[in-house]
Amino acid sequence: MTITTTRDETALDAAEDAARSFLEALGIRCDSPGTERSPRRMAEAYAAMLTPRPFEMTTFPNDEGYDELVVVRSIPVQSLCEHHLLPFVGVAHVGYLPGGRILGLSKFARVVEMFARRPQVQERLTRQVADWIDMELEPRGVGVVVEAEHLCMSMRGVRAGGTVTTTSALSGLVRDSPATRAEFLAAVRP
Structure with a gap:
């Protein structure tokens, strides 16, 4: 039995947009040098936490x-x-x-x-x-x-x-x- 799970780039783009909306709704600005990539990092982090590595x-x-x-x-x-x-x-x-x-x-x-x-x-x-x-x-x-x-x-x-x-x-x-x-x-x- 082989177990595989992947996330595609389109899904990460959608998650990034949702993360940006979520953070901004909480009053967190995403336009400073330290936070401008935070929505993408957040999307990638959750994708990693929710995706097991494939194995046989x-x-x-x-x-x-x-x-x-x-x-x-x-x-x-x-x-x-x-x-x-x-x-x-x-x-x-x-x-x-x-x-x-x-x-x-x-x-x-x-x-x-x-x-x-x-x-x-x-x-x-x-x-x-x-x-x-x-x-x-x-x-x-x-x-x-x-x-x-x-x-x-x-x-x-x-x-x-x-x-x-x-x-x-x-x-x-x-x-x-x-x-x-x-x-x-x-x-x-x-």
């Missing part, structure tokens, strides 16, 4: 019959809160109990990015990563934990900087076996 899914037969937990920790997460379109940033920890196939390790970060590069809520992001791995690999169990700081909470509203939200999604033996669940949760803690 790489799985391999589990020829050796590996049946222990595989955990990839501290995968960077950068997304946009769908309510305020402000970033939330943090890390994801992803683990699974292999079945008949194993996943190329770099693909864990790609899958997290694929679901993070869109307006999102952390709870859904966590579940989507777990469900996707479950569907694509058919493992014996999956665990995903996401820890993130939401700028919509730290820069506006309550202004509680440094607050971290933790979400988890568990399935199969990672959810149902107390020992495996404990092993996964211990593995994702520093």
Whole structure:
């Protein structure tokens, strides 16, 4: 499976025009040397934040019959809160109990990015990563934990900087076996 998403120049031009109107409506002038290119930069920045890099899914037969937990920790997460379109940033920890196939390790970060590069809520992001791995690999169990700081909470509203939200999604033996669940949760803690 190959995942691709692109934005064309016409879409960026339209986003630039909209960004200019938005900034000017808030009283921000876009005609000084420091701000004349701000609408384009803003359009390009949001396009980058909302576009995952293309990748080709790489799985391999589990020829050796590996049946222990595989955990990839501290995968960077950068997304946009769908309510305020402000970033939330943090890390994801992803683990699974292999079945008949194993996943190329770099693909864990790609899958997290694929679901993070869109307006999102952390709870859904966590579940989507777990469900996707479950569907694509058919493992014996999956665990995903996401820890993130939401700028919509730290820069506006309550202004509680440094607050971290933790979400988890568990399935199969990672959810149902107390020992495996404990092993996964211990593995994702520093």
